[in-house]
Amino acid sequence: MDWRQLWDIASAPDNVPIVGMIPLLAFFIYLAWKQARANDRLIGELETNPAMAKTHHRKTWPFRPGWQKEVHVWPFLLRIEFLAAIIVTIILMVWSITLYAPLEEPSNPNLTMNPAKAPWYFLGLQEMLVYFDPWIAGVVMPTLIIIGLMVIPYIDTNPLGGGYYTWKQRKFSIGTFLFGFIVLWVSMIIIGTFIRGPGWQWFWPGQTWDHNRLIYEVNRDLPDIFGITSNLAKGIFGAIVVGGYFAIGGFVLHALFRRYNPNDYRRMSLLQYSIMQFFLLTMVALPIKMLLRLMFHIKYVWITPWFNV
Amino acid sequence: MPEENGNGKNGNRVGLLERVKAGVKEDVHSLKTDMPAKAKEQIDLLKDPTKTQVYTSIFRHKHDDTPRNRALGVLSNVFLHLHPAKINRDAVRYSYTWGMGGITFYLFIVLTLTGVLLMFYYHPSKVQAFRDVLYLEHDVPFGKLLRNMHRWAAHLMVIAVWLHMFRVFLTGSYKKPREFNWNIGVLLLVFTLLLSFTGYLLPDDQLGFWAVTVGTNMARATPGLGHEGPFGKQLGMTPYNDVRFGLLGGSIVDANALLRSYIWHCIGIPIVASVLMIVHFWRVRKDGGISGPAPVMLASEVKEPRK
Known part of the structure; x- marks a missing residue:
């Protein structure tokens, strides 16, 4: 174990936010989970006891009939905002006094940084460059992420779970979001920060960054494995595989979704349903392609003269 | 007030002088008596600055702890008026x-x-x-x-x-x-x-330079709009007219x-x-303000929306 280097990476000023974000995220997931569990327990009780459901105020926090339902913003909300501002300012002050913003040598187009890393919040996209060509990783994927986030309210037809933490009532949507945000986005940032070294090669945490390391990986394309050589056949084969992924994957998703999420399935219109299918399958395609590359050294699936996937 | 038959007589001049003297005396006297009174009044007023015109012109209402003033404190302030005057008692829970x-x-x-x-x-x-x-x-x-x-x-x-x-x-x-x-x-x-x-x-150091180089290099792969992207060449994209050129104001x-x-x-x-x-x-x-914490809803209570 190269502890020294591990420390160097973790304590690099620009990486400190990531190191700080991990426990922060863990804390907030715990906080949300705790409240979701309490709410779910309450929902369970109310469902089995209709008489209680009629009178209960339906929150996990205590409320007595004599209490006012509303409080004045001044001072009850403003004092929280004021305190939050002070606390953030103190954190920021201490952070700024103790840790200096990085400043490297003057920019020099003739001297490439190795590894040249994007700002930490874009490392997920940079990591995707390993598995996809830049037009997918750098342009199409970010666009799809933004559009995908924007369509969420219009394809989530579940009327339950608005305004409170719950898991039981929204398993599918919360599960999907956790997969996209934590498993894909955050963990790829962590990989990009802690695991990718010189030449964007994979170095396990604690493994010394060797600037001279060469890896003789023979990356193959999927058509090669099937002995397809002509360009036309490669293009057709790739289209079939990618199309097949969306067709079969869509069918599997359909079979699962209508079984395990019948209410949402019933409520969704054809447009909502197909948009959800498209985004979900595209999102799942990312880890599939990662596994294909990391385990089977497959570079491209679909090869055409104009673009490769 | 001019004398009616006054034509250069001494007495009249003396009269004018006396009147001026008397007037000045009165002024001095008023300084002696009025000013201390005004000063006292001023000091009394300053003991409660919230009653001054300057203060009331800035703050339009009192700040005693009454429901009305609590509401006005938020509503009459341009920076705070984004808030409602009152919110749900649970909405202030930061958990x-x-x-x-x-x-x-x-x-x-x-x-x-x-x-x-x-x-x-x-x-x-x-x-x-x-x-x-x-x-x-x-x-x-x-x-x-x-x-x-x-x-x-x-x-x-x-x-x-x-x-x-x-x-x-x-x-x-x-x-x-x-x-x-x-x-x-x-x-x-x-x-x-x-x-x-x-x-x-902006610091123009190696870190920023290469991060931006890596970042904007992706723009040249934009489908249709970048010179290395799919169908970019077919649509006439070169390093000197594509979307990356537009972002950087140059090819580098x-x-x-x-x-x-x-x-x-x-x-x-x-x-x-x-x-x-x-x-x-x-x-x-x-x-409708912050979404919650809202009362939980049960699956049996869902009203099916009209299609």
């Missing part, structure tokens, strides 16, 4: 809200203030930029603190925005009637990242790119983001 939206906005204000101060010391030119940062770090009083605060506040803001989005998702707060505001929020998230990214190049990351990223960072994106923020906050109120 529910996490306060991340407010913290994001606060960090935006901190970044604006520190950013304006940084602009005093910075020239967005290849010759000056890096030296300005060195000057800032070593010679400007508190310059290093200023730059550190700007950078760390930016990183903190990215984290706060993500956590805000995370909370809004987990509480289902994007659901009807808040769909549109979620979309504004997504755009604000994108602009937050772009703000941070455009600032990355150089002086024009520095100027462009400076203007986007300091003027362009902040204006757009501010407009979106106004809409975002406005819509929070118009969509």
Whole structure:
């Protein structure tokens, strides 16, 4: 174990936010989970006891009939905002006094940084460059992420779970979001920060960054494995595989979704349903392609003269 | 008052002098008697400055602890009037809200203030930029603190925005009637990242230069609009007319790119983001305030929407 280097990476000023974000995220997931569990327990009780459901105020926090339902913003909300501002300012002050913003040598187009890393919040996209060509990783994927986030309210037809933490009532949507945000986005940032070294090669945490390391990986394309050589056949084969992924994957998703999420399935219109299918399958395609590359050294699936996937 | 038969007589002149003397005496006397009285009055008034005209012209209402004044304290203040006068008693629970939206906005204000101060010391030119940062770090009083605060506040803001989005998702707060505001929020998230990214190049050091090089190299692979992207060549894209050229103001990351990223960072994106923020906050109120903590709903109570 190269502890020294591990420390160097973790304590690099620009990486400190990531190191700080991990426990922060863990804390907030715990906080949300705790409240979701309490709410779910309450929902369970109310469902089995209709008489209680009629009178209960339906929150996990205590409320007595004599209490006012509303409080004045001044001072009850403003004092929280004021305190939050002070606390953030103190954190920021201490952070700024103790840790200096990085400043490297003057920019020099003739001297490439190795590894040249994007700002930490874009490392997920940079990591995707390993598995996809830049037009997918750098342009199409970010666009799809933004559009995908924007369509969420219009394809989530579940009327339950608005305004409170719950898991039981929204398993599918919360599960999907956790997969996209934590498993894909955050963990790829962590990989990009802690695991990718010189030449964007994979170095396990604690493994010394060797600037001279060469890896003789023979990356193959999927058509090669099937002995397809002509360009036309490669293009057709790739289209079939990618199309097949969306067709079969869509069918599997359909079979699962209508079984395990019948209410949402019933409520969704054809447009909502197909948009959800498209985004979900595209999102799942990312880890599939990662596994294909990391385990089977497959570079491209679909090869055409104009673009490769 | 002129004498009726006065034609150069001495007596009249003496009379005028006497009258002036008497008048001055009266003035002096009034100074002696009135001024102390006025001074006392003034001091009494200053003992309660809230009664002065200056004070009442600024603050339109009293601040005693009455429901009316608590409400007016929020409603009659331009900075606070985004809030309603009263909110649900549970809505102030930060275990529910996490306060991340407010913290994001606060960090935006901190970044604006520190950013304006940084602009005093910075020239967005290849010759000056890096030296300005060195000057800032070593010679400007508190310059290093200023730059550190700007950078760390930016990183903190990215984290706060993500956590805000995370909370809004987990509480289902994007659901009807808040769909549109979620979309504004997504755009604000994108602009937050772009703000941070455009600032990355400004010190003109190796870190920023290569990060921006890597970042904008992706633009040349834009389908149809980049010279290396799918169908780019077929549509006539070259390194000198594609979308990357437009972003950088050239085919390489150089002086024009520095100027462009400076203007986007300091003027362009902040204006757009501010407009979106106004809409975002406005819509929070118009969509019924903060989403919760709402009473839980049971599956058996769902009303099927009309199709």
